[in-house]
Amino acid sequence: MSASREKKQRQTVAPSDKNSKAYSEQAAYKRKVRTYTAIGVVVAILVAALITWNSGFFQRRATAATIGDTKVSVSELGYYYYNIRYMYAYYYGAVDPNTPDNEQMYDEEEGKTYRDFFLESALSQAQNDKALYDAAVEAGYSKSDIQEDLDERIDSAKSAAKTSAVSYRAYIQSMYGQYITPSVYEDLEARSLLATKYYNDVYTDTKESFTETDLEDYYSEHKDDADTFKYSYLYFKADKVEETDDEGNTLSNDEISKLKEEAMAAAKTKADEALAAYQEGTDVAKLISETSPSNSADHTTVVGASSLSSIYKDKLLELEKDQGAVVENTDAGYYVVIFHDRYQDKTTPATIRDILIKAETTTDEDGNTVAPTQEAWDAAKAKAEEVMAKWEESDKTAEAFGKLAEEYSASSTASNGGVTTGVKSGTLNDDRNSWLFEEERATGDVTMVQHQDNPDSTSAYFGYHITYFQEWEEESWKQTVRSALTTDAMTDWSDELLGGDAYATALADGAKYFGY
Known part of the structure; x- marks a missing residue:
């Protein structure tokens, strides 16, 4: 190449x-x-x-439990779980909201944590709501029956969120857990409201179904549960025994036991002397004043023997009218109990509506309430008279009075139209008592009275009450019996509603997202 x-x-x-x-x-x-x-x-x-x-997208959709054939998501069970937890943390103070629920014991003996308790309670409430909701729908109830209440709850939640400067979703999650959503919350609120309405309607119908014969028959067989018991007691607690001597040395068991025996003997001596003084004619009020017991009650009343303390109930029921006895409270002290009476309470309580117009008060340098000035009294009276004028201009129905109570009353009953039921003589500690029980009253009667308290009272308030008489109720013993019959009937009804496999409950894997 x-x-x-x-x-x-x-x-x-x-x-x-x-x-x-x-x-x-x-x-x-x-x-x-x-x-x-x-x-x-x-x-x-x-x-x-x-x-x-x-974001919780998967967790909230996981199945936390089953009710019959229905799956309950983590989001749905959380609505019940955190509602219960909120109550125990912030109302009862039983749990620390900053400590996992599984690290806090509900029952030491059973080894049950608050997580166990909350899950158990949440599932029970979810089961109850579902059963009642299903029954309500079957009975013809619909969302329209509770729409107004539902809207009010949702608006209230949104308003609270706005006040807290957080989103509606964030507020809901702060109340019902991180996996809740507004749509789930609103759906469960609707179901819960409908279930509650249905239950209350059934309860009312059941309560009104019992006849006079039903009441009398029940009373004759359950007098211990329906009678009213009047009695007094004085409790003399044994002094606390120190388990060390003056030099800080631990005492022996025998020495401690001897000191406890001496403390109990001293308490018994006080109780014996108090009983002797009573038997010699000293009335209970004076006896309490002279002996300064650890605890006492002068002519108190309870309905049903089950309401009496188990410590002295049996002994008290053995006594004749105005007899007394000393009863030992094991290793703690001695009671002097005095039986006064047992009777079928035939009094007829009243249902009233009330509007409270408070007179402005101040406090002194020690924080004690100072009675209103004349100027404050005059301002309260003028406001009360203004409300009375509005009443006079209304159609003078209970509903009209209720609306005025909702708008003007400073009482805790304002949200319920000012209604108070079961008012007996002596319940009202001002001139309303004589107005209500010492004269003939007719539905629609209204009075205005001045209310003055002792400023030293922790619950002292001052102002004017405008009171509306609504009706006389059923005799007290009949109300007690009717309530007992209704409770028994509703228990049977609920057991039947929840019976069988249709509403059988079980926790599922999604329950792991709670309490840790």
Whole structure:
């Protein structure tokens, strides 16, 4: 091959090698791009999944329990769980909201934690709501029956959220757990309201169904449960025994036992002396004043023997009218109990409506209430007279009075139209008592009276009561019996409603999201 030809061949081959190398590099780059793209997609998917997981999307949809064939999601069970938990944490103070529920014991003996208790209670409430809701729908109830109450609850929650400067969703989650959503909350509120309405309607119908004969028959067989018991007691608690001497040395068991015996003996001596003084003619009020017992009650009344303390109930029921006895409260002290009376309470309580217009008070440097000034009294009276004028201009029905109570009353009954039931003589500690029980009253009668308290009282208030007489109720013993019959009947009804497998409950895997 000539030199010129070889050179020409090299020139021909050279570009081909370069192209091949370029193609190889390009292919490698494309493979790398595809690899990185694939990795990027996987990472993006994982990030999205993590964000979704942290949002609670999957958790809230997990099945936390079953009621019959119905699955209850974590979101739904949380509505009940956290509602119960909120009550125990912030109203009862029984649990620390900052400590996991499974680390706080509800029952040490049974080894039951608050998580166990809350789950058990939540599932029971969910079961009850579902059974009642289903029965309500079957009976023809619908959401329209509770729409007004539902709207009020939702509006209240939204208003609270706004006041707290958080979103509606965030507020709901602060109350019912992180997995709740507004839609689930509103649906369960509707179901709960409808279930409650249905139950209350059944309860009312059941309560009104019992005849006079039913009441009398029940009373004759359950007098201990229906009679009213009047009695007095004085309790003398044994002094606390220190388990160390003056120098801080621990006493022996025998020494401690001897001291406890001496403390109990001293308490018994006080009780024996008090009983002797009573038997010699000292009345109970004076006896309490002179002996300063640890606890006492002068002519108190309870309905039903089951309401009496188990410590002295049996002994008290053995006594004749105005007899007394000393009863030991094991290793703690002694009671003096005095039986006064047992009777079928035939009094007829009243239902009233009331509007309270308070007179403004101040406090002294020690924080004690100072009675209103004359100026404050005059302002309260003027306001009360203004409300009375509005009453006179109304159609003078109970409903009209109730609306005025809702608008103007400072009493806790205002939200219920000012209604108070079961008012007996002596319940009202001002001139309303004589107005109500010492004269003939007719539905619609109204009075305005001034109320003055002792400023030293912890519950002292001052102002004017505008009171409306609504009706005389059934005799007290009949109300007691009717209530007992209704309770028994509703228990049987509820047991039948929840019986069988239709509403059998069980926790599921999603329950793991609660209490840790």
